[in-house]
Amino acid sequence: MRIAELSRRTGVPVPTIKYYLREGLLPAGELTSPNQARYGETHLHRLRLVRALVEVGGLSIAAVRGVLGALEDPERSLHRAMGTVETAIVGAGAASDDEVAHEQARRFVDRQGWGYRPDSHAFRSLVAVLASARDIGLDSFPGQLDGYARVCGKLAEQDLDYVMTAATKDAAMEIVAVGTVLGDAALAAVRRLARRELSAVRARAEREEARPGEGGQDCAEPGD
Amino acid sequence: MRIAELSRRTGVPVPTIKYYLREGLLPAGELTSPNQARYGETHLHRLRLVRALVEVGGLSIAAVRGVLGALEDPERSLHRAMGTVETAIVGAGAASDDEVAHEQARRFVDRQGWGYRPDSHAFRSLVAVLASARDIGLDSFPGQLDGYARVCGKLAEQDLDYVMTAATKDAAMEIVAVGTVLGDAALAAVRRLARRELSAVRARAEREEARPGEGGQDCAEPGD
Numbered sequence: 382m383r384i385a386e387l388s389r390r391t392g393v394p395v396p397t398i399k400y401y402l403r404e405g406l407l408p409a410g411e412l413t414s415p416n417q418a419r420y421g422e423t424h425l426h427r428l429r430l431v432r433a434l435v436e437v438g439g440l441s442i443a444a445v446r447g448v449l450g451a452l453e454d455p456e457r458s459l460h461r462a463m464g465t466v467e468t469a470i471v472g473a474g475a476a477s478d479d480e481v482a483h484e485q486a487r488r489f490v491d492r493q494g495w496g497y498r499p500d501s502h503a504f505r506s507l508v509a510v511l512a513s514a515r516d517i518g519l520d521s522f523p524g525q526l527d528g529y530a531r532v533c534g535k536l537a538e539q540d541l542d543y544v545m546t547a548a549t550k551d552a553a554m555e556i557v558a559v560g561t562v563l564g565d566a567a568l569a570a571v572r573r574l575a576r577r578e579l580s581a582v583r584a585r586a587e588r589e590e591a592r593p594g595e596g597g598q599d600c601a602e603p604g605d
Numbered sequence: 606m607r608i609a610e611l612s613r614r615t616g617v618p619v620p621t622i623k624y625y626l627r628e629g630l631l632p633a634g635e636l637t638s639p640n641q642a643r644y645g646e647t648h649l650h651r652l653r654l655v656r657a658l659v660e661v662g663g664l665s666i667a668a669v670r671g672v673l674g675a676l677e678d679p680e681r682s683l684h685r686a687m688g689t690v691e692t693a694i695v696g697a698g699a700a701s702d703d704e705v706a707h708e709q710a711r712r713f714v715d716r717q718g719w720g721y722r723p724d725s726h727a728f729r730s731l732v733a734v735l736a737s738a739r740d741i742g743l744d745s746f747p748g749q750l751d752g753y754a755r756v757c758g759k760l761a762e763q764d765l766d767y768v769m770t771a772a773t774k775d776a777a778m779e780i781v782a783v784g785t786v787l788g789d790a791a792l793a794a795v796r797r798l799a800r801r802e803l804s805a806v807r808a809r810a811e812r813e814e815a816r817p818g819e820g821g822q823d824c825a826e827p828g829d
Contacts, residue, residue: 503797
């Protein structure tokens with residue numbers, strides 16, 4: 382198909398497609414004349430992938446390139462791909478030299494029986510968050526982490542089991558690359574839904590306690 | 606204290622502090638001469654808050670203003686503040702007119718017994734994610750959501766219980782505003798740690814299965 386049809390079928394404007402081609406996010410089409418190229422189903426699929434990463438994941442062009450690179454790594458293992466994808470998504474991560482926060486993070490991974498990898502991006506992000514919580518005096522914050530670890534352990538099992546449902550290794554790699562991004566976005570949305578729901582339920586219960594016999598209103602608010 | 610000391614005690618450069626003052630993120634100091642102002646502990650605390658929101662949460666100036674507005678809303682209730690904060694953090698959210706994805710999302714909230722609020726940001730984000738998953742052919746993706754809902758229900762309980770530990774309403778509001786941002790960042794980090802850990806454990810188990818008697822190496826990788 383021509384680039385115009387690629388655009389029509391995906392809704393991605395032609396100039397954006399040309400930009401992705403220049404940036405190497407989309408492989409070049411087959412030249413049919415010096416000024417025209419033909420594209421196939423592979424291009425269509427890849428373009429949809431790129432769009433999901435950019436629009437849903439909010440990834441930069443550099444991050445998308447990193448994710449696609451993980452898909453095409455000849456030495457790829459799922460474990461390695463997962464690391465590459467997460468590094469591409471989150472960037473180098475903030476660093477903090479707060480030693481107390483570092484020690485809080487170290488004790489936390491110890492308590493979970495997890496490996497202590499002080500140079501990993503995830504560990505460094507955690508230290509930065511803990512340093513920030515200390516900075517503004519939220520001293521009870523580190524106590525929240527153990528609850529997070531319990532649910533994250535369950536999520537990790539679910540994520541990896543999901544990857545294993547893929548029929549081929551290519552499909553599995555794609556779930557790692559795209560599923561991580563979509564999964565993060567979905568989890569954020571579901572978490573907000575769950576929190577709003579519980580908060581609404583508790584707010585209603587409080588109102589009913591305050592005004593017995595008058596309760597039962599819905600507590601939706603404008604912009605809710 | 607002078608602005609220079611405010612800068613020294615927080616590590617925020619003086620020009621950045623002046624920018625926050627102009628943008629109204631920090632209240633004006635008490636003028637001691639036409640060109641000099643004095644700042645107090647309130648400014649120090651507020652500046653640390655703003656920095657946490659910008660650096661850890663990656664929030665825009667507009668989003669920080671929204672979060673601070675929720676803290677100062679005279680009609681504030683915790684439930685309303687939580688909604689304001691989440692709206693400020695995530696912005697208007699992507700929209701999708703994919704009716705199948707919308708129906709998948711509606712059935713999902715129905716299954717949880719949650720309210721159906723099609724105009725809420727969280728619901729619209731979820732529709733956008735589901736539309737994207739459909740678009741790239743990840744048909745099994747919606748099946749992941751129920752597992753997410755289970756853990757998010759637990760997280761919501763933990764988050765709200767944490768807010769309730771605050772001694773004063775001001776402190777509770779601050780946990781809502783800042784804890785949400787720090788909590789999201791911490792959850793993301795812990796989730797990555799948990800996933801890497803489980804992935805490493807499974808990769809090691811696979812290698813040991815493949816080469817019996819040779820196992821037991823650590824599976825850390827460069828950049829891990």
